[in-house]
Amino acid sequence: MADSPEAIKKHIKLYLFIGAILFVCTVLTVAVAKFEFLDFGDRGFDGVDAVIGLLIATFKATLVALIFMHLNHEKKMVYWLFGLGLFFAFCLMAIFAFAFSDPIEFQAFFGR
């Protein structure tokens, strides 16, 4: 990681810039939920709003992870650790998705 005083000084503006983007994105998230002209899809909350809201949140989270948490220039080991954590978190969600394949309703699930 390039963390010599000179390199760090160069990053100060970047940190401020990212902070500003995060603020703007937060306002945008609220605006999408509050204002009619930014409400895509049907009126009120619907799948489109969920996707837009989560996309903005993911973008913000990515910026925090990459810049503030320095994941844009980390050692391989860190990517492995964090990546595995994420992978297992998604596995947990996948387990819930199995609830859609109700084995009583869809008996073919067991190869019958």
Place this chain on the structure above:
Amino acid sequence: MEIPYVVEPRKDTGLNNSKIGIWLFLASEVMLFGGLFSGYIFLRIYADYPWPERTLPVLPGLINTFILIGSSVTVVFAWVSLKLGQWRKFQVYMAITIICAALFMVLKGIEYNAKFAHQAIRLDDYTVIEGHSHPQGGSDDYHAPRKNFNIEADTVQINLSRVDDAYYEVMGKQYDDGGMVLASELTLNDGKVIAKGSAISKELIDQAKNDYLEAIANNSSIDIELGREAWALMKTKYQGKKYYEAVEGTKTLNEVVSAYIKELKKERKGDYSSTTPNLTFVPSSGSATITVNPYWGRLSNPKEGDKGTLKLKDETLISGVTADSSIALAVDGIDFRHTVMKAEERGIDPAVAVANSWLLKDEKIKHIWEKHKLITSKLAEELKAKDREPAENDIYRVNWQEIAGLLDHDLADLESMSYHDILALYPGDVEGFAGPDHKKIHYPEVIVPREQVRFESVFSPRWNTYYATYFTITGLHGLHVIAGALVLGYYLFFGRKMFEEKPEWLANRVEVGGLFWHFVDLVWIFLFPILYLM
């Protein structure tokens, strides 16, 4: 002892140990919150009630998001300052970070407090009304318990083994106030007789309880004595044999001993004390009103005038007639979405189901609903031009802003106004920062008879799965904020010595603490839209 690799990286990992440690921890945190998020998704997809969309006041959540993002920037600057050897700047940035954490928790506290002081009732026809429950008569004390059952009791039977000071504090006083007296003569162990019709008192109950406990102790000690005697005898008789070999005829040893003990008990009959765990009281005149909390006995909603006996969890039996146990609620929200959902399930026209709902029999609420229908029709007209239509939330839910904003306007006023003019009458986000304020605005009060109540609760995890997940995830997140602030505060207040002796080590520590802090921010980045805006 020198701790290895706190500053210089290990050759195999390329990282110092503290960094490996924090990333391992963060990986486990990702899985923890990932599991909670997936639980939320599951509960929302499979919810058997209309999900409370965009129900939380956005402003506290928005401010908290700004606070956390701001603190993420300042914690990075605190680390940068250390790297550049600027202790004073480090102190300033770290102090701001910790103040942000405190502000975040204060706002969360305000939000939680507003939820815990706000109630909702799901009526028998699935209409949901929200508001503050008042004691009937219009007191402003909205914490007053109005959910209790009142019973005109003609007999109360208490279980002496379950009576303690706390019991007497709540129930005994009520018996006392209701003029309850002993239903039959009571003879104490010392031979003293307390006459039928004696007034209830703590001394009397304590005396009866002590007698009962003494009697149990006495009887148990005789039982133990007899048991020992019987087994000692059997041991002598069947010495050297296993218990299953020791049989008399077809009887097992246990049966033999039991029969023997029974015989011995007959001989000692006179030594046993009588043990009656129950004490029965009756009102000295007519009936006495007893108030019980439904949770003391997991009681269902009795109708006013129902006759019967309530059994509480502490085995108290209260016989009598259910008195008026209605709940007075100052209504700040009406939600017919569940009524509509149930009507559709049963193939009933939703409009008919809503029109026939119990709530709309109340004139004040009916007026609110008429105004709401007018507003919805104006909204529908406006949306028609954009080829859109009102959402279910617009049609079937009346929120507190609408009720508060239009309290002084009747239907005729609104007819001439446009939809946007009407919206301008609603209180703003700042006015209802954490929700409706019942101290400033007097919302219309509805008296809900107990038999109309399907379920009632404050907005706690008990109310529904949305609030259960909201409190679980935000509560856990709040604990992370506190823990993070404590760690960062430690660096701020106790880091000076390390800064002078090993500045690189302190910078690494702050970086690791900062990584945790960013993670806390990262979780909130998802929590805010999911819980407040979706």
